[in-house]
Amino acid sequence: MFHDADAILLARIQFGFTISFHFIFPAFTIGLASFLAVLEALWLKTGRALYLDIYKYWLKIFAVVFAMGVVSGIVMSYQFGTNWAVFSDRAGPVIGPLMAYEVLTAFFLEAGFLGVMLFGMRKVGKSLHFFATLMVAVGTFISAFWILSVNSWMQTPAGYAMNPQGQFVPADGWIPIIFNPSFPYRLVHTVIAAYLTTALVVGAVGAWHLLKDAKQEHARKMFSMAMWMAALVAPVQVLVGDQHGLNTLEHQPAKIMAMEGHYQSHPDGAPLILFGIPDDDAQRMNHAIEIPRLGSLILKHDLDAPLAGLDTIAPENRPPAEVVFWTFRIMVGLGVLMLALGVWSLIARWAGKLYDWRWLKRFALLMGPSGFIAVIAGWMTTEVGRQPFTVYGLLRTAESASPLAAPAVGASLIAFVVVYFAVFGMGSWYLLKLMSRAPQPHEPEPANAPAHAAGITPAPAMAGGAKTEGAHG
Amino acid sequence: MVDLTLTNIWAGILAFAVFMYVVMDGFDLGIGVMFRAFPVGKERDTAMNSIAPVWDGNETWLVLGGGGLMAAFPLAYSVIMSALYAPLIAMLLGLVFRGVAFEFRWRDPAHRAFWDLAFSGGSLVAALMQGIMLGALLQGVHVDGRAYGGGWWDWLTPFSLLTGASVVVGYGLLGACWLNWKTEGETQQHARRLMRIFAPLTLAALAAVSAATPFLGNEYFDRWFSMPRVLFTAQVPLVIAILTWRFVRSLRRNYDLAPFVLTLAVFGLSFVGLGISMYPYLVPNSITLEMAAAPASSQAFMLVGASVLVPLILAYTAWSYWVFRGKVAHEGYH
Numbered sequence: 001m002f003h004d005a006d007a008i009l010l011a012r013i014q015f016g017f018t019i020s021f022h023f024i025f026p027a028f029t030i031g032l033a034s035f036l037a038v039l040e041a042l043w044l045k046t047g048r049a050l051y052l053d054i055y056k057y058w059l060k061i062f063a064v065v066f067a068m069g070v071v072s073g074i075v076m077s078y079q080f081g082t083n084w085a086v087f088s089d090r091a092g093p094v095i096g097p098l099m100a101y102e103v104l105t106a107f108f109l110e111a112g113f114l115g116v117m118l119f120g121m122r123k124v125g126k127s128l129h130f131f132a133t134l135m136v137a138v139g140t141f142i143s144a145f146w147i148l149s150v151n152s153w154m155q156t157p158a159g160y161a162m163n164p165q166g167q168f169v170p171a172d173g174w175i176p177i178i179f180n181p182s183f184p185y186r187l188v189h190t191v192i193a194a195y196l197t198t199a200l201v202v203g204a205v206g207a208w209h210l211l212k213d214a215k216q217e218h219a220r221k222m223f224s225m226a227m228w229m230a231a232l233v234a235p236v237q238v239l240v241g242d243q244h245g246l247n248t249l250e251h252q253p254a255k256i257m258a259m260e261g262h263y264q265s266h267p268d269g270a271p272l273i274l275f276g277i278p279d280d281d282a283q284r285m286n287h288a289i290e291i292p293r294l295g296s297l298i299l300k301h302d303l304d305a306p307l308a309g310l311d312t313i314a315p316e317n318r319p320p321a322e323v324v325f326w327t328f329r330i331m332v333g334l335g336v337l338m339l340a341l342g343v344w345s346l347i348a349r350w351a352g353k354l355y356d357w358r359w360l361k362r363f364a365l366l367m368g369p370s371g372f373i374a375v376i377a378g379w380m381t382t383e384v385g386r387q388p389f390t391v392y393g394l395l396r397t398a399e400s401a402s403p404l405a406a407p408a409v410g411a412s413l414i415a416f417v418v419v420y421f422a423v424f425g426m427g428s429w430y431l432l433k434l435m436s437r438a439p440q441p442h443e444p445e446p447a448n449a450p451a452h453a454a455g456i457t458p459a460p461a462m463a464g465g466a467k468t469e470g471a472h473g
Numbered sequence: 474m475v476d477l478t479l480t481n482i483w484a485g486i487l488a489f490a491v492f493m494y495v496v497m498d499g500f501d502l503g504i505g506v507m508f509r510a511f512p513v514g515k516e517r518d519t520a521m522n523s524i525a526p527v528w529d530g531n532e533t534w535l536v537l538g539g540g541g542l543m544a545a546f547p548l549a550y551s552v553i554m555s556a557l558y559a560p561l562i563a564m565l566l567g568l569v570f571r572g573v574a575f576e577f578r579w580r581d582p583a584h585r586a587f588w589d590l591a592f593s594g595g596s597l598v599a600a601l602m603q604g605i606m607l608g609a610l611l612q613g614v615h616v617d618g619r620a621y622g623g624g625w626w627d628w629l630t631p632f633s634l635l636t637g638a639s640v641v642v643g644y645g646l647l648g649a650c651w652l653n654w655k656t657e658g659e660t661q662q663h664a665r666r667l668m669r670i671f672a673p674l675t676l677a678a679l680a681a682v683s684a685a686t687p688f689l690g691n692e693y694f695d696r697w698f699s700m701p702r703v704l705f706t707a708q709v710p711l712v713i714a715i716l717t718w719r720f721v722r723s724l725r726r727n728y729d730l731a732p733f734v735l736t737l738a739v740f741g742l743s744f745v746g747l748g749i750s751m752y753p754y755l756v757p758n759s760i761t762l763e764m765a766a767a768p769a770s771s772q773a774f775m776l777v778g779a780s781v782l783v784p785l786i787l788a789y790t791a792w793s794y795w796v797f798r799g800k801v802a803h804e805g806y807h
Contacts, residue, residue, distance in 0.1 A: 064576045070529055071572035075565045077539040081554025082561060088554070089619055092547025093767040097775045100544040103537045104782040111533045112789045115526030116796055123796050165619070167547070169768045402555045403617075408625050412562045419566050423573055430580040 007404040011083040012397065014413040016383070018075050020376055021420050025069030027375045030144055030191065031198025032062050033137035035225075040130050049441065054218055057439035058202075061431055063118050068427050070111075072420070077103075083409070087390050087400035094160055094168045094177055095150045102146035110139035121445060144191055152183035155382070155392050156251045168391065181251055185244040186382075192237045193378065196338060197371025199229035203341075204368025207361040209438040214355050218439035223364070224354060231342035238335060242298075248385075249299055252392060254313045255385035258321035259328040260295060261285045262309040270295035270307035278325045280318075283310065317388065324385045330377040334370045341367055479773060480766040483545040484752075486779060490541055492744050494534035495603075496647065496737055501528045503648020505571050505596020506641060507667055508589065516660045517589065523655040523801045525575055530790055532568070545772055546765035548619060549755040555621035556614040556756075557606045560628055564602035571595030597641065604640025608633030608682075611750065612689050616759040632685055639678035643740065646671035650733035657800045668724060668732060675736075676717060679743060683710070686750060692758070693750050702749075709746055713739060 036058055043051035077099070080088045088096075116124060116132040124132070159176030160168045170177060206223030209216050249256045257263075261273045263283045272294035276285040296305040310318050341363060348354045386392050390400040501524050511517045524531075543550040554561060574592035578585050605628060612632050615623035649671055652664035687694040697706045716738050723731035753761050766772065 064580065067529075067573050067576045070532065071569040074532065074536055074568055074572075077536045078554060078561055078565060080543060081539070081550050082558050085551035085555045085620060088543055089547050089551040092543050092550060093771040096540070096544025096547055096550075096767060097771050099540045100537070100775050101778055103533065103540045104778055104786065107533045107536055108530065108782075108786045108790070111530035112786065112793050114529055115793050119526045120796055163768065167768075170770045170774070174774055402551070402558075403620050403622070404555075405625060408558060412558070415562065415566060419569060423569055426577065426581075427573060430577060433580070
């Protein structure tokens with residue numbers, strides 16, 4: 001039962017499914033919380049109601065996304081034990097404390113101030129409310145810090161020793177564990193990805209409303225802010241991604257080989273394979289379209305540098321290139337398009353036509369969901385690329401699982417798939433509904449939900465504002 | 474009897490986290506359990522809104538319970554999560570439905586009835602499963618080496634169903650007491666009627682679980698009734714009796730806050746009782762705290778943070794409750 005390959009495959013699918021779904025929400029809330037903090041700061045600084053309207057508009061969206069992030073996140077904190085019991089037992093002493101710190105420093109902070117952020121605008125003063133927004137934004141970042149430290153440690157384990165029970169235990173303090181070799185790169189790359197993802201959504205919503213009415217003041221502001229973000233951050237992300245790749249080459253060369261589709265070693269200069277059909281069984285790339293020696297130039301900064309391929313890796317340690325090759329290309333391809341959007345918007349801005357060029361707005365609209373796709377593709381690249389290990393090079397995935405029976409995992413997998421698609425599908429529909437309406441002057445607050453705007457106040461916080469809210473509710 | 478070792482301190486912190494979860498999400502889930510007893514419209518909205526600003530924080534204690542168990546007692550985490558696989562996943566899915574309903578029911582008036590059902594159904598499933606997991610753990614799980622060695626339906630017994638039902642009615646009582654405190658008018662009257670239903674049910678459940686537990690084996694009988702322990706443990710039922718008498722009195726006099734506080738005290742005592750039954754085991758008869766403990770360096774590292782952060786968390790959580798203090802208003806009261 002313990003080595004039941006089907007059960008392990010199902011457990012992997014289940015974990016991959018629940019975490020990919022979950023990851024979508026924080027990828028959005030990390031950026032959105034910071035965006036909200038910036039908007040509220042601008043409102044406090046300038047006093048312009050425009051910023052407050054946009055703030056309240058996105059706050060409603062934030063509330064829905066955050067709720068989905070919370071409930072899918074609780075699942076994650078237990079999936080380690082339900083699916084990966086051996087991993088939890090053996091790696092728990094090292095990664096457990098980091099996750100505990102995530103709960104203590106981030107989750108409570110976000111949750112503790114979220115109530116005030118959503119419902120407390122009239123209950124506490126302006127600056128205290130801004131403080132609450134700031135705490136939620138800071139909380140989302142701290143959360144990313146810890147969980148990416150955990151993930152990075154699993155990719156590039158450091159600072160550990162083994163005890164007689166076979167557990168990983170800290171060897172010399174916590175700094176080498178927390179700041180393990182891939183952590184700084186992964187943290188910067190992922191947080192920037194979250195900011196870009198949010199900017200692309202905000203930009204798409206702005207573009208949608210500008211396509212209908214190019215004079216809409218709120219949409220203009222949103223679109224302009226988002227395009228600045230794309231123009232400034234997308235190039236930075238390309239550079240950071242390159243550095244992250246070099247770090248991976250140093251610590252997880254097999255992952256890079258799979259990403260690049262290098263089944264064979266190239267002793268004098270490796271090509272850059274643009275496209276091809278990878279075949280893991282035959283360990284060869286079919287129909288490859290490649291640029292000679294560019295691979296060595298990118299990875300080694302030298303045209304003639306030798307580059308090892310998967311043929312240097314023991315067969316049982318090879319990651320599945322068929323997946324990683326493609327997910328990596330999706331991520332990079334979308335990154336290039338984001339860069340193009342940023343540049344295009346700069347040209348339009350320089351020409352004074354930012355709000356007028358319809359094709360730019362259409363492109364921005366089309367790019368709305370691209371951040372999510374890129375984030376998931378990147379996530380799959382890094383996670384599938386480190387197979388067949390959970391703790392890289394040290395603990396195999398097949399040895400990490402709970403004593404699972406395939407029917408139990410299969411049944412729960414089906415339950416997760418059905419519930420997640422139904423619930424989060426509805427949630428996404430509600431988000432689109434919220435976004436389809438342009439922000440208005442005197443934008444109502446989140447609690448002022450459509451059906452109970454007149455008459456009933458949703459929380460004590462709203463008591464003072466009920467009369468004014470009722471007027472346009 | 475209990476030394477102040479790192480391991481015991483962490484057992485205390487986790488017990489505290491679980492207790493915070495049980496009482497705080499207890500009243501949240503309890504409101505969900507009885508949600509459909511309230512008429513559609515103003516009363517349901519008020520019940521929901523009384524917890525809307527705090528439910529997320531309340532649920533975070535559950536994450537601390539899970540994450541903290543993994544960090545401080547990884548072996549117990551891995552064994553217990555495997556043993557309780559089915560009820561745990563059912564609980565998580567229940568929490569998904571009930572959590573999103575807080576937002577979704579406002580966003581989609583056309584499907585309000587569906588999300589109300591998701592809210593109450595999800596709460597009911599989550600509460601029932603939490604009780605079942607408690608019972609399944611108390612009755613003991615089969616451990617094989619460093620892993621769970623039992624079957625997939627081991628958790629399902631008459632005893633675990635009893636604890637499941639007990640937690641449902643207990644949460645129901647907490648929820649009714651919370652609404653009695655936080656609402657007024659018809660909703661409060663409604664809550665008072667529900668308190669009169671849930672209070673005797675909770676007491677009966679408590680009595681039944683207490684009576685059954687010592688006979689589950691696992692040395693529970695000795696822990697409760699051997700000398701000199703019995704001199705202390707015999708006080709627990711006595712205190713419960715006193716609290717019950719005070720509760721009935723506060724109900725007669727229509728107090729707002731007192732029933733809630735007294736119910737919390739009963740939950741606290743039950744929790745102490747559980748501690749007496751379990752200590753020093755995390756998994757009865759197989760895994761002690763010491764056996765499951767992470768190395769001292771892991772526990773010490775976390776303790777440094779926890780000793781600063783937990784008081785801080787309690788402070789801003791209290792502040793958040795303070796911001797939303799008082800009765801949940803209908804328009805016109807304020």
